[in-house]
Amino acid sequence: MKDHNQNHAAPQSPAFARLQSHLEQAMAYQTALILLEWDNETLAPREAGPYTARVQGTLSGAYQSIMTGDEIRRLLDACQGEELPESARAILREAREELERLECIPPEEYRAYQELVSESTRIWAKAREDNDFEAFAPTLEKIIAYQKKFAAYRAKDGQKLYDVMLDSYEKGFNMEKLDRFFGKLKEELVPFLHRIMESGVEIRDDFLVGDYPEEKQRELAHFLAEYVGFDFDKGVLAVSAHPFTTNLHNHDVRITTHYSDHVDSSLFSVIHESGHGIYELGVDDSLTQTLIGQGASMGMHESQSRFMENIIGRNEAFWVPIYKRLQELFPSQLGEVSRQQFVAAVNKVQPGLIRTEADELCYSLHVLVRYELEKKLVEEDLDVRKLPGLWADYYEQYLGIRPGKDSEGVLQDIHWSQGSLGYFPSYALGSAFAAQMYAWMKKQMDVEACLRSGDIGAIVRVLREHIHRYGKMRESRRLLKDMTGEDFNPDYYIRYLKEKYGALYGVE
Numbered sequence: 482m483k484d485h486n487q488n489h490a491a492p493q494s495p496a497f498a499r500l501q502s503h504l505e506q507a508m509a510y511q512t513a514l515i516l517l518e519w520d521n522e523t524l525a526p527r528e529a530g531p532y533t534a535r536v537q538g539t540l541s542g543a544y545q546s547i548m549t550g551d552e553i554r555r556l557l558d559a560c561q562g563e564e565l566p567e568s569a570r571a572i573l574r575e576a577r578e579e580l581e582r583l584e585c586i587p588p589e590e591y592r593a594y595q596e597l598v599s600e601s602t603r604i605w606a607k608a609r610e611d612n613d614f615e616a617f618a619p620t621l622e623k624i625i626a627y628q629k630k631f632a633a634y635r636a637k638d639g640q641k642l643y644d645v646m647l648d649s650y651e652k653g654f655n656m657e658k659l660d661r662f663f664g665k666l667k668e669e670l671v672p673f674l675h676r677i678m679e680s681g682v683e684i685r686d687d688f689l690v691g692d693y694p695e696e697k698q699r700e701l702a703h704f705l706a707e708y709v710g711f712d713f714d715k716g717v718l719a720v721s722a723h724p725f726t727t728n729l730h731n732h733d734v735r736i737t738t739h740y741s742d743h744v745d746s747s748l749f750s751v752i753h754e755s756g757h758g759i760y761e762l763g764v765d766d767s768l769t770q771t772l773i774g775q776g777a778s779m780g781m782h783e784s785q786s787r788f789m790e791n792i793i794g795r796n797e798a799f800w801v802p803i804y805k806r807l808q809e810l811f812p813s814q815l816g817e818v819s820r821q822q823f824v825a826a827v828n829k830v831q832p833g834l835i836r837t838e839a840d841e842l843c844y845s846l847h848v849l850v851r852y853e854l855e856k857k858l859v860e861e862d863l864d865v866r867k868l869p870g871l872w873a874d875y876y877e878q879y880l881g882i883r884p885g886k887d888s889e890g891v892l893q894d895i896h897w898s899q900g901s902l903g904y905f906p907s908y909a910l911g912s913a914f915a916a917q918m919y920a921w922m923k924k925q926m927d928v929e930a931c932l933r934s935g936d937i938g939a940i941v942r943v944l945r946e947h948i949h950r951y952g953k954m955r956e957s958r959r960l961l962k963d964m965t966g967e968d969f970n971p972d973y974y975i976r977y978l979k980e981k982y983g984a985l986y987g988v989e
């Protein structure tokens with residue numbers, strides 16, 4: 482996808498070439514900011530914090546002044562209406578959106594909000610530690626008020642405020658679409674989960690916890706990342722408190738993991754982050770270090786990580802060529818455990834209170850709770866003081882368990898303290914995108930045969946061909962449709978879960 486033909490037909494405009502050089506400067510600041518952020522999370526010494534923060538402040542100021550400068554504005558207008566290749570048009574679209582995003586909020590308000598947010602994460606962390614929602618409630622109230630105000634600035638033609646928020650994470654997925662999606666999950670998965678819990682089937686998983694030496698886990702992590710296709714010439718694997726992926730560009734992608742006495746925790750987080758990483762590494766070189774040189778959206782990113790982690794990594798066929806290796810690394814822990822036992826254990830369904838520890842089946846029900854509450858907060862002015870009670874009621878209703886304290890309930894996620902309202906649904910959408918891709922892929926090729934023969938590359942190539950190489954050039958909804966021949970359809974996700982877990986638990 483080098484746009485060669487299009488370039489010949491329409492020689493690149495001088496205005497666009499000049500715009501590119503300004504954007505390149507802006508990207509350089511952005512790249513430095515990302516690198517500092519990575520450093521903060523992995524290697525930076527504790528006392529560096531406030532000093533690095535000042536550098537970050539200066540760099541992001543420089544970034545903003547380039548992006549909102551007269552020159553870029555003038556060049557964007559000059560490019561308007563020119564005949565440009567698709568990638569150039571996508572860059573223009575992104576630049577314009579970024580400009581609007583940076584400009585729509587009055588600077589004083591933005592500064593006050595930034596101050597609030599830089600405090601709020603700390604207030605939230607303390608409140609969680611003390612299990613004291615009341616201590617966080619006034620701050621949360623202010624954040625929501627700001628977010629609603631900012632959404633109102635950006636709203637177009639009577640757009641609902643929560644729709645504006647949702648749109649900034651996953652374009653084209655508004656409440657109307659998500660109500661249908663989450664409605665189906667509720668209707669189908671809640672009773673299905675109930676049948677599983679009533680089935681009486683007991684799956685043994687005690688062997689996943691124990692004395693798993695860290696250096697062996699590290700060896701396994703490197704092996705697995707490489708095995709699924711993460712390229713260590715263009716990527717690194719480090720340790721951080723919570724696993725994440727950072728990408729500077731498609732020749733420098735960094736993933737992290739976290740080691741504990743639960744061997745499956747690091748193991749699957751490495752496969753998950755590798756999925757994110759492989760997506761970034763697969764972006765076409767013609768898009769490197771441009772505004773569209775990264776994954777299409779939050780949801781599309783989660784689709785790639787969850788495809789790798791759940792659909793591939795928790796598939797029994799995946800372990801056929803490599804389970805022996807795992808047993809060799811941990812002979813006393815797994816030597817007597819069969820591959821079938823191991824795979825059943827890593828797919829065990831167990832409703833819990835914490836989203837980030839949820840199994841594949843329960844995961845989207847955790848997201849459902851947050852979606853319904855955010856909708857009420859933004860669209861129905863729900864009093865934040867009612868949140869803890871409603872949270873507990875919804876958990877009881879959907880997952881059959883009730884948090885005993887707010888630190889295991891409404892206070893568990895960092896997102897609201899950072900002002901990220903509308904973010905959660907993209908996690909569930911990612912899983913559903915992945916299931917739709919999988920259903921389509923199974924019609925094109927024998928996916929399980931590839932897994933049994935250790936040829937993960939064949940699967941990655943298909944994902945690269947249809948998704949990765951486009952970066953942010955096309956929207957996620959279009960990528961999904963172009964690949965599978967069908968608009969987003971949540972039925973695939975429900976069918977996938979019911980087939981997989983129905984078989985494991987002998988229920989329908």
Ligand code: ZN
Binds near residue numbers: 753757782783
């Ligand atoms: Zn992820």
